[in-house]
Amino acid sequence: MAIVAGVDFGTLSVRVTLMETSGEHLGTAVAPYPLHTCPADPYRATQSHADHMEALATATRAAVADAGIDGRDVAAIACDTTGSSVIPVDENLEPVGEYYLWCDHRAHREAAEITEVFRASGHEAIDWCGGVYSHEWGYAKLLHFLRHDPEAGRMASAFEHCDMVAATLAGVTRPADAVRSVCALGHKWMWNPKWGGLPPEELLAKVDPRLAGINDRLAGEVATSDRIAGHLSAEWAERLGLAAGIPIPVGAFDAHWDAVGSGCRMGDIVNVVGTSTCIIALGPRDSGTIPGLCGLVPGSVHPAHMGVEAGQSATGDVFDAIARRAGRSLADLGEEVVSYRAAQTGLLRVPWDNGDRTVLVRPDLGGVTMGWTLSSTAADELFAAIEGMALHVRVIVDRMGEGGVPSERIINAGGVPQRSETLNQVYANALGRDILVPTRSPVGVGSCVFAGLAAGAFDSIEAGQDALCPPMRRFAPDPAAVAVYDELFAIFRDVYFALGEGRSADLGRVLPTLHRLRAPH
Secondary structure: OOEEEEEEEOOOEEEEEEEEOOOOEEEEEEEEOOOEEEOOEEEEEEEOHHHHHHHHHHHHHHHHHHHOOOHHHEEEEEEEEOOOOEEEEOOOOOEOOOEEOOOOOOOHHHHHHHHHHHHHHOOOHHHHOOOOOOOOOHHHHHHHHHHHOOOHHHOOEEEEHHHHHHHHHOOOOOHHHOOEEHHHHHHHOOOEHHHOEOOOHHHHHHHOHHHOOHHHHOOOOEEOOOOEEEEOOHHHHHHHOOOOOOEEEOOEEHHHHHHHHOOOOOOEEEEEEOOOEEEEEEEOOOOOOOOOOOEEEEOOOOOOOEEEEEEEOOOHHHHHHHHHHHOOOHHHHHHHOOOOOOOOOOOEEEOOEOEEOOOOOEOOOOOEEEOOOOOOOHHHHHHHHHHHHHHHHHHHHHHHHHOOOOOOEEEEEOHHHHHOHHHHHHHHHHHOOOEEEEOOOOOOHHHHHHHHHHHOOOOOHHHHHHHHOOOEEEEOOOHHHHHHHHHHHHHHHHHHHHHHHOOOOOHHHHHHHHHHHHOOO
16 A cells, blocks of 8 residues: 555646545645736636645645644655646746646637648647547647747747646656656647647648747657656655655546546446536547537547547537526526426536537637526526536537447546536436435545556456445436436437538527427426
């Protein structure tokens, strides 16, 4: 047995979890850091690397105190982060500016240009990320920096947050010596061994000459998270209150390790439901591209399998917005809808409030609600939004299945399912499937699994999951509700693809169907 530290860097804070590899939770602490925004530029969202690292030190020492242990007994530390959160660095691995956080959307023009060039070239890299390059991803953010930041001339390289924090903790001082994550490069930078790693530089330079030579600047070892990124330096051991020399595995993105911490195996689809939803699954290693999915990367979740990623651009944010517009608390509205039955609102809500990430990959869409009456309430809209989220997940799961991704179990992870039994039951009914929900938050558990692997306490990821992952609660579908949602899904799918893709559909039947389903059954 060993004590390990699992670190989860979120959008506004870092959480450090200490677990014994026998499965006992020892302690947890959270430390915040500021998000830098600009009223004159609503797309801007940046953070300081120094703030991140100071918060990590604070949270680690607090977690050690909470656990009542000697920090020098911690055998390994593993870190997951948001992504794509990109920081430019100089030749000494010192930051040149701040992180372009994942939710920094300034690079929408750059993303569109990358998409246009790669589509015109016919290169398959664009197909492996769903056919559209996102303004939330690495090359787009980096190009925006190179075009607009006066410090661009000092940049020697750039890193994803998960790679930068591991390199910093290990005392790495040259960009070429840092290990880069398969998860980060694969899902956000079009890396894939099929074409030798990063996408062709001549295509990137065609987007903008500033990207000429960029792949040389990003060069370095690329590895899965069962590999070691480095060992804790004496400086950072002192700052964190841990022992120098302990291993640091290659990091990854938070949703991918949350899936591991939820027990994800081949055949599982994990909905990491928070402010947005990241949907993670494992596919066969020889899986091909799946239209509309924002990433298939070998080894990104589990080294032996294809990592599959999809998602919804806003989930909890949609629920919060409904409550805010109504001048009500979300908890209050949530209590009101507990007894709602399937389709009783007479509303059909397509949750494009922040665009569509999967399967249309269209950030230019907006939310659609059909069926309003003079008696419709904010609680009705909230329940219809929950139904719409679930039906959208059904579209995504169907698309995954068409691409050969198995879905024997569906797991609802993330913060929202921990707080909303209504949401979990609606998902079970709308998908016609059992929904499994961890009995406690899996945040940080995936990090502890990989830390335990790095410490030699586990001989496989599966062994770590067996020891550390929380047990599950099961939400079983109600047959009567399933029948209603089958009808609702038929019109949801028509509206989704008609408005989002231009497919032909009989929209004249939508409102009469909603009216009929609204009546008591």
